[in-house]
Amino acid sequence: MIGNKGFYKTIIVIICIGMLAGCKKQEPADLILINGEVYTMDSGHPWAATVVIKGNTITAVLDGDEKFEHFQGPDTRVIDLEGKFVVPGFIDAHVHFNRAGALINDANLMAVSDDHSLRKEMERVVDILDDGEWITGGLWGAYEQWELGAAESGLAKKARWEPTRWTIDDITNNNPCLLYNYDYTLFLANTAALKLIGLEKGKYQGMKLDNQGRPTGLIYRESPALIMLQKAVKEKSNDRLLNENRAALRSLAESGIVEIHDIAVPDQTARFVELRENLELTCRIWLRPDLSRGDELKEEGLTMGLHPKTKQPDNWLRYGALKGYIDGIMGTHSALFFEPYNDQPDNYGHYRRHTSDDPEFKEGNMDKMYNLIKIGYDAGFVSNVHAIGTKGVALMLDIYERLMDDLDKDLSGFRVIHAQVIRPEDFSRFKKLNVIAEVNPYHISDDMRWMEERIGYERCKGAYAFKSLLDNGAILSFGSDWPGTSAAEYHMHPKYLIHAAVNRTTLKGTPEGGWFPEQKISVHEALKAYTINNAYAAFENDIRGSIKAGKLADITVCDRNLMKIDPSEILEMNVDMTIVDGKIVFERTD
């Protein structure tokens, strides 16, 4: 016999148990991927077959013999992957997003070296743009120059192809054009552009004329005619820039990329905010402001992990590390070395503005960078610093050593960006300091055409030396450096980076056996550097980076199992589906 009070208590207990049981039966999933070859990057459960997603979260990861039906409700979408390869979504640790969309929605002439290919590119761009909008892309002839390779570069250039305005006028009637060649010495204006400055018939200093004295549209660098034209070019509207952003986001989604670590350029940051507010982001953004901005951001109430406008934590758009620069780059002989370049015996490379007070960057000032890193650290930011030559990397590691001693703290999350050429004695220092080596594997496929000529065989042994880094316990992080510079185009699709790290050949498979093949790494290590390690590098490996119950559902589906195929087949890999935050942002249909 129980009293009234006891009776109600019993009822309440029964109701609670009922509710709990209800919860246990689970709410149905939104999405279930079945029959996949799921490579989870979760060392406790490396392979699985089924991934269950509810909202933005992975709620279960099952083996092939485990039933998934009890997760299924009337509205659950079940996708049979028919054995496709599933990995945690690729995270690209190094992108220049701001420049990428212009190469898609504006003219990209790098591969153009004859009339036909220029006309084709103009047709493509005119289709994208509204009437009246300027076409302003460039670098025609770049691939042709790069193809010449180390032996010929710098020597007599072969007679170069030159377009005229008449090559493109019939296509670009409604869009003024100002295009430029691979080394910015020659520009091309179409008739629509010349009309705007009143020079379609006239002559002006810097204009190349044909044998009848008519302007061909070709304009020489730094000439009065070019200056006039450049003044006439209409700045891109915010709408056009947003469209370029959308095109770049689409490319990333099609490539299976779920997050980028980008450089924070203020006007681009504002566009990211706009896209985030419109729910148009299909890829998470981790922004790296310039190393000199630590104080300023702190004053604004901003720090690592916070959305630039709401100043709240936001795992779609937030500030990440501060980005610094020690030295130049290999492509222009400006990376800093202890010994001079083999092909430029007086040149050791140079410093950058974070490491020098000298306008020519010849004299280094490491205290300058050290102080910037300290100020940034006090504002809550770690630093990610660009260091490429042997001396650049060594000086960077020296600074980190000093920082670790001063702070008496582990430097996890700090990075050496590129870490391109390393002395034998410096490999072990990464682990000692616990700093990340953020590397760009695709640079191997591209740079090898001139690396040995520039720094010689011995130094090349430490170039893109991912295996040595791994053997010495360093944490590798992969980034593409997309879309590249005027000296090279860097691909962003993961197949290129994985191919380069695993095979160490060009896209044509040369040299046979790979360039310094002892530095090849496994597909597993490449995938790790592209997923869980990059989540760790953004301090979010607890919530992302592997396929595990409880983590955010960022997942990429590939058409072939990279762990099983012959490495020579990696470049044939396609991305079939990209899932970010539980939503399918790309599904291949062809």
Ligand SMILES: [Zn+2]
């Ligand atoms: Zn870069």
